[in-house]
Amino acid sequence: MGVPTAALCLAWALALACARPLTHSKPEAAGGGHPHGAEPPSNDTDLAQLCADEGGFDAATLSENGTMLFFRGGEVWESSPEGTRPHARALAASWPELGGPVDAALRLHRQQHPQEHQSLYLFQGEQVWAYAGGQLRPGFPRRVGDEFPGVPGGVDAAVECHPEDCGGETILFFKGDMAYSFNLALRVTKSHTWGTLQGLGPCSAALRWLERYYCLQGTRFQRFNPLTGKVFPGYPRDLRDYFIPCPGRGEWHGNASWGEAGDRCSKMPFQALLSDDIGRIYAFRGGLYFRLDSHRDGYHAWPLGQMWPGLEGEVDAAFAWHGRTYLIQGSQVSIFLSEQGHRRVQGYPRALQEELGVPSADAAFTCPGSAHLYLITGDRMRLVDLMQTPRHVGEPVLLPHDHVDGAMCTGDGVFLFRGPSYHRYPSVAELLGAQQPTPPQSIAAHLFHCPQ
Structure with a gap:
């Protein structure tokens, strides 16, 4: 099965690289084009x-x-x-x-x-x-x-x-x-x-x-x-x-110590994935995040604080709803306003139990246009209606997986991530009705365009 289209705009953010900073006057001249030829070795x-x-x-x-x-x-x-x-x-x-x-x-x-x-x-x-x-x-x-x-x-x-x-x-x-x-x-x-x-x-x-x-x-x-x-x-x-x-400088100084977590082609598991209200897709691993939906901006990993100020450490689960991004770390959750420079909501982080009615979660997802939140722990999934106050957690339902690392839902279905692979289900109903996991697909090959 091929990679989903709209959901996983398969590329990675931030090929921030680099140029030699030089200063010259700008004479008027002529030209245009596109780089050609083999890539020379770095110097x-x-x-x-x-x-x-x-x-x-x-x-x-x-x-x-x-x-x-x-x-x-x-x-x-x-x-x-x-x-x-x-x-x-x-x-x-x-x-x-x-x-x-x-x-x-x-x-x-x-x-x-x-x-x-x-x-x-x-x-x-x-x-x-x-x-x-x-x-x-x-x-x-x-x-x-x-x-x-x-x-x-x-x-x-x-x-x-x-x-x-x-x-x-x-x-x-x-x-x-x-x-x-x-x-x-x-x-x-x-x-x-x-x-x-x-x-x-x-x-x-x-x-x-x-x-x-x-x-x-x-x-x-x-x-x-x-x-x-x-x-x-x-x-x-x-x-x-x-x-x-x-x-030895700035964010690139940390890059040397990121190891497999910062290597998009490694088989190191992702701890969380997130598709927000306007289709931006993020993947979290080892205190870093990748951006999936903007292939025109290349590939790169960045520390969490670059996008969500003040956030550090690993993200265990993540989801978006009603213009807000929820990032779960252990027994706590932080909420950021998605359209205001990812500003953290005052009073957060706070206890996950108090906010969503569960002590922790391995994965979480909402589907586009829905207020239903699905929380996964081990081989069970529970439903939370985000429109209810106080929020009520539904009874656990058995999944066809004994555990998952992360989860995400888009217009192309539900995606469960485990190790170096992901499994796609056309809908929540088909996920819940599945007796066996769907065939695994390579995260590195399909989502990062890594050589196989």
Whole structure:
């Protein structure tokens, strides 16, 4: 049986990698393209130089296949979805048409517009090049103002803003202290003085990473609201602690000690999985989480606190309901508001017994549009109606498994995870009526695209 489609958008979040931070002026020139050729071996000397450099980037974006690209001068640094070390290649080798460094780079995601979908745009002075499938699109290069009316040439940075974040299909352009919002459907541009009013910018590069927007400034970066330009508290931060895999620094320093837990292709069990109200899918293992539903952003593991501030340790079970995410750790549960930056609800964590009527749980899941929570302990499953107050726990029902590590329910059915495998059931009713487990399927192969 193949991997489910809508539920398990089979890829993994955050191929955050890395580029060599360099500083160059941005001459006006020409070019565009897509990396080609075999991946060169990583270079420890280059990585050391990259981590010691105090420069910045000319441009940054994600490629058509989810790798992260950082541009500086005549080179582009690329990271693979498999999380290998970044490697550099000459722009001339990757994009034969390119005549010099780029000012800005942008990947456009428009499924309803096949001609533009997954196009990679490279900006140089007054011109822009658009590539799809590694080939220059007909009619390019074009003047920036002809392709994006109202947007000036010589932009410093560009990033696509998704409809759920900007209220419509939008591209944000930055030039000096000015920002420009270009509406793709209406073909109109609005200007903003975010640099003056909000302190955002100038941005030497910009990128979107899983609903978050970043302005890069030398070796520093800020996270900002794409509607208002407001910078989030706690910024700026150093790129070398987050986006560059520098030995001994930041999140990458912890990566060396993550071992199998941080290796998406390992057979180490996942302790919990979660599909939230809007289809975001997370997997938890060893104090880390992976993101499954955004294949365009690559593969990576991150500590829990990166997504759920203040949360540490292992997650035993997880589920989402009514705009809230419930993360169970031992005998306690924490609740986070899913649409407010994953802010923890005041008064939590609190006792699981008090919140849901059980002392602990091996796995938990809710199905889309339902207030029924299913809690699994050992080989038994119990129902909790989340609409009831106080909540009542139903009688235990026998499962066709003696135990599971995690569980999840989506529009494609119920998924039970055990060891390196998962089992799919079309519905809760068919799970409860099953006399034997369904055939096991490989988590690593089907969900992580790992070689078999």
